[in-house]
Amino acid sequence: MSSTRTPSRRTASGWVIGHVAGAPVIVAPTWLIAVAVLTVLSVPAARALTGLDGSAVWVVALAFVVLLFASVFLHEVAHGLVARARGQEPHEFVLTLWGGHTAFGGPAPTPATNAIVAIVGPVVNLALAAVFGGLLALDVVPRGTVLWALLWSGAVTNGFVGVFNLLPGLPLDGGRVLEAAVWAATRSRYTGTVAAGWVGRVVAVGVVAWALLGPLNANAESFTDVVWAVVIGAFLWAGASAAIRGARAQRNVDGVTVASVGHAAVTVGHGDSLAHAGAAAAAAGVQDVVVLAPDGRPAAYVDRAAAASVPPHAAGSTAVTAVSVPLPVGATVDGTLVGQALLADLARATRLSPVVVALVDGRVTGLVRATDVIAAIRA
Incomplete structure (x- = not known):
């Protein structure tokens, strides 16, 4: 045979x-x-x-x-x-x-x-x-x-x-x-x-x-x-x-796209407070927040569990960086890619971090987690 x-x-x-x-x-x-x-x-x-x-x-x-x-x-x-x-x-x-x-x-x-x-x-x-x-x-x-x-x-x-x-x-x-x-x-x-x-x-x-x-x-x-x-x-x-x-x-x-495997995100500055980050996310109707470095590079993302553990009265005095996970340089993907091309870019980026930032024309559009990508392919 x-x-x-x-x-x-x-x-x-x-x-x-x-x-x-x-x-x-x-x-x-x-x-x-x-x-x-x-x-x-x-x-x-x-x-x-x-x-x-x-x-x-x-x-x-x-x-x-x-x-x-x-x-x-x-x-x-x-x-x-x-x-x-x-x-x-x-x-x-x-x-x-x-x-x-x-x-x-x-x-x-x-x-x-x-x-x-x-x-x-x-x-x-x-x-x-x-x-x-x-x-x-x-x-x-x-x-x-x-x-x-x-x-x-x-x-x-x-x-x-x-x-x-x-x-x-x-x-x-x-x-x-x-x-x-x-x-x-x-x-x-x-x-x-x-x-x-x-x-x-x-x-x-x-x-x-x-x-x-x-x-x-x-x-x-x-x-x-x-x-x-x-x-x-x-x-x-x-x-x-x-x-x-x-x-x-x-x-x-x-059929894989950033929209199908990722989550929309907003950006805040590295000097902003957790309260400001929460307000920005609520206004945009999203849950994920990306922290930008002074040069505009995605430098970290807010850990939802860590942010939720901060009492509301302390959010204004808590720096957003205190509840954020650093992102290494290169932990980004091209948000315009689809299918196999996107998976190849994700494979490269997730070797650096299990959570990566999607960029379109240099602008942050969302966060993509490796676990969500695997689940989408296996679904």
């Missing part, structure tokens, strides 16, 4: 065995589990196709698995090369327990790129299946030989990988094509991802239903086949659900 992802940095752990198109090729530790399990499962087929036994049949079974993962690797490389040709840089190619995936440094910029990059992988597998099948059809390789068995394995496994990945649901490549189609029709990436994610859930249920009901009707599937189908169905459900959650999180990110 194959899927595409868009991390901001390397996410996979494992052994780097090379580079393609400037991106590392990573073999995840779980890949070794896949090789071992698939080799065991391939032994009966290798024995039936070649008539071999003993250690020889295990070597052939292992060759089947190596050929399968070579095809998966070509599938992933096709994703990466076509993506790069369309301006979307591949970030890493990873072989895993479930086959592999290609990660990119950013999402596809257009529905067309999303669809083309997705579909090229299965197309490569179907082309390989046609090549292997064509060589079998020529009937120049004697049936029952190891070479004939390898051609048979290449045709069957590539055909299966190609067709299976074209199923129209995330996280499969066919799901990316469906996502692109809905995105193009609705002009909403979010709608496309959610629609393809829900179809992916339907596909996952269908795989499990086929596994559980198919053997009852045809009585032709083994218990191992049923278990594998159920596991694959669970994997598809998890991938589809993750895509839906990711789309919702991205929608929240795209």
